[in-house]
Amino acid sequence: MPSDLLLEATGLVKHFAGRRVVDGVGVELRAGMVLGLLGPNGAGKTTTLRMLSGFIAPDAGTISYFGRDFSAARSATKRLLGICSQEDTLDQEFPVAENLLRYAGYFRPRVEGLRARVDELLDTFGLRPFAGHRPDELSGGFRRRLMIARAVVHRPRVLFLDEPTTGLDPQARVALWQLVNRLRGEGLGIILTTHYMDEAERLSDELLVLAEGRITARGQPRTLLGAVLGEHVAVYATAGDAALEERIAAWLRAADASTPAPIMDEWHLPLRAAQLAAFAAAFPALALRLREPNLDDLFLKLARDGEGAASAAALAGRAP
Structure with missing residues (x-):
């Protein structure tokens, strides 16, 4: 296996209520790469993400992280995954810094020097002025920053971003794009879902397009456009x-x-x-x-x- 290959999934299949919602999907993700996962509502994007992140098991197909079968090393592997969902899952009763500390604590002993790591992320994500504020006191853009910071506080190697800029104003979207590029530069492999086509084109090294549970197109953005259109x-x-x-x-x-x-x-x-x-x-x-x-x-x-x-x-x- 190439040393930079983080994730390899082949032939993923999932049924719900007798309907095949994911049909033979394959994914490869390398270090320092953003993979854009696109498709209309109901295309199978969320189900694919849930299989890759371990929330549900595929009915068929294989998932390997870092050369190991995910099903055989699920607990250890999930410590190396970061997940930022569409839903706001922040602990509203705790301030920003405490949100990061408590979430990072779930992954000990992998994370050493928790407070130093939280201090680093407060600066990187521009959250320092709000360290003592509760999440419900933040704007939508800064709440999303906090959710992404929380998803990487334990230093994962793979990050899932599920529509991270939905509902944000243009300035907040651009700020998050810059953060995603910074994380890519640090060597994370990132899987991104988005309904913003400009966002997918700007951020993605490779695109995978789903429709009715199947891959209908894949490749680098400009190459894919030329080949299909x-x-x-x-x-x-x-x-x-x-x-x-x-x-x-x-x-x-x-x-x-x-x-x-x-x-x-x-x-x-x-x-x-x-x-x-x-x-x-x-x-x-x-x-x-x-x-x-x-x-x-x-x-x-x-x-x-x-x-x-x-x-x-x-x-x-x-x-x-």
Whole structure:
């Protein structure tokens, strides 16, 4: 096993109420890496995280941390995992510094010099001015900082961040991004779930996209965008011209091109370079504005593809 490989999971499967909610998912995480886990609600992200972090057991598949089978060394391994959930699980009756001290105490004797570690995190996370304040006296951004600080107080090697910036203002989000980058620089392996596509693109070294419990795409952000979408997104308006829209749809079907996404009064169409030239030649009167593809485009495409698969399955008289 490569020395920097922290986590390897293969073929993970999980059923709930007779429904397969995770179907053959595999994950690799290395030291100093952020893995972005993306997908619409119900895609299987949370269930995958719960299996990887040991809250539930997979029905099939294997999970190994640091070259050891997770199921055979669960207690020792969980001491090396840090978890920051979506829910605010802070102890509201204790001030900030006491929250960190008490949580770190659960992991002794691994952590030595607890107060020195807490002092370090108060400074790193900008919490020093609030050390004597209760969590309910903090802003949302500083509560999230405290939750992440608590998740790393015992010096884990793997950190799970489940939608860490949901509900925060832009300034607080950027501050948390900087903290995540700092933790990555310290060698932590981080698994991040988020619904913010810009956040996933900025922070992730690799992306894993789930839909209906399966991996539909994976790779480095820019490489993944190019492979799935192409080099360009053409933006155009049809002013409700149904005949023009049908001609465009027919051209796209013949060219085996992506389906455009309607956003407000415009269409956003991912195209490869050769397709773009042919599309522009086929519709010379259409005013095109070009931009680079982003993760929002990828997310919309995968969602449309999923809807199409579900519709086809329904027409065939079977469940998707």
